[in-house]
Amino acid sequence: MKCFLTKLYILAFMALVVFFGVLIWKLTFAHLIHEYHARKGHVSIEHTGEPDKKDIGKQTFETMILESEDRVKHYLGYRVLEEQRIKGHFHHIDFDIGPDNRSYCRSCHGDMPHDKVKDVRAFLNMHAFFIACQTCHVKLEEGEKTNVYKWYDRKTGDIVDSPVNGAPPGTYNAKIIPFVRENGQLVRIDSEDKIQFATEYKKNEKVLSEGQKSMAKKLIHKFISKVPVTCESCHTNNNPTLPLAELGYPKTRIDSITSTEVVGMIKKYTEFHMPKMLSPGEKPATPPQQPPVPLLSPVPPAAPPAAPPAQH
């Protein structure tokens, strides 16, 4: 036993010696080598100009916020506010949410997939942050509906308890996913074989023929409905699509989600002015009269010539 402990002690000591050896190397000779290469490096002098749009396009929400290495710690004395630093973003974020490793839609559609309808794209992207794509984009037929929805962890993909209660709205590390019945059993809609198929397709996309690609895409999007679930389907008191109470939403949040404040904005989607009562002496702005905008819908309205181009 004593011999074993001695050997263990020696091994630990050796590890310590190696650690210090590497540290000394980095601080001494590695520093000289780095300086030598840095001196050889050529820095071109040119105007910064516009950033390369191709590079920007490759950015995703994940690379910008979730995996950003440009972190900053604000030493406020009474607390340290640590967050990712986003160039040009003025307001503090102070939240960290892990990447959605489960979704297979993201690899092609990105983290901010909604872009077509300028009026509502930011709202839809906001929902995509805690609602899986299939929740809105797979419309199950009456017979297929199970009305079972659960939360899954963004990082591990496992089904987890509701993260809603107590957390600030929308800051969950989980997303809502629908369940379907297959062979009499309740299974999540994003089954392992679907993920496997989409992953394989993405991996082999370059070597597939156009016909094969088309077929694969059709299979992946087999369940996707042309018209997604609309906003009013959930933001309503009358039998909403999502069982909010079962998903762990407390009554106050359900009331807020189905409140006239939210529902009214969706339904009317027309302008209303900020209260000016806190700015005495200022004349209220007289906005141009615009016709009301149709209901919020991810599909662009047919012909809204004078619709206010509200963008978020």
Place this chain on the structure above:
Amino acid sequence: MSLKSRFGPFGHIGILVLLTIYFMPSSVFGADAGNCLVCHKFPGLSRVGENGEMRLLYVNEEIHNKGVHGSVKCEGCHTDITKIPHDPAKPVDCLVLCHIIEPTSEQKFSHKSVATSLEDSVHSKKDKDGKEKPFSEDMPTCKDCHDDPMFRPLAFVKKVRPGVAEDALGRCRVCHSKEAFIDKFYNHITTRLHKSRSPLNIAEACARCHDDPKLVARHNLSRAAGSYGQTFHGKAANLLDESVPDCLDCHVPKGKSVHQMYKNEDSRATTHKENRGQICNSVDCHPGASKKFSNYQVHAEFDKGKNPVIYWFTTFFIILTGGTLLPLMAILFLDLLRRLFPNASFRRRKEKQ
């Protein structure tokens, strides 16, 4: 006459309403008079812009309300937003007249004086003659150095609330009744009594430009933030020492705005050869130090071309340190290896063969 007899049951309701308003959290009266956070409280509120750039539209209400701009309404800065849903928001003009009344002039508050200082400083986009400087796009704008500033109250008393001295607040309450006012005023004053950002945060802010190799090359500068990090001051700042000088302590004339920094050749600059001696020997730093004391190369880089003496001197000591300690580590490792395998030998293996 009793309250009940004068106002009937409405007297009690009135008191209840007043008490409710009095005890309402201050956040209720925060910046969000326009109810913008109905949407902007969601972290996922984001979009890809017309030019492919990512736009995060989230505002952390809790952090924002505790900050310097906590009592400014959203539309106070985002002046172009007058309706919900709103049109694409224009970039905020920091020089806009704010809804807050500046108490000494009783005029609406504005950051215009900052812009005036900046236009006259080394960071101006234009030179003395009003001509555009080369690479003027590199010159900083507000958001390059500032994010939403947070209060940084003196934090030496942490008994009840972190960073807040309840004893001092008690004295405020003798004359002032509005809790929100007391809180804001206390934070404002105590933040201004010391550095509003830690020396490390200041150095980091400057480093974003002054350690950018391309920017430094464009303006023929030295990597000042990096070399600051090599000094005693920089190393202490890295260990969160609050008492060491940061970039602003040496480059901003005492009593002036931090935006009033000038070129070394400008006689107003603290780093001008005539003024340099007064930086180090100020009462706060090294009182009694001679003028020569401040002539040392504070931003000397480990660079063969720019500072050959320092380069070779440092190289000698690096080689001496590495050359001594690394063989020592190797000997230690071999010694431990022998202790681990006392009978191991290449020779014996050969004999067996």
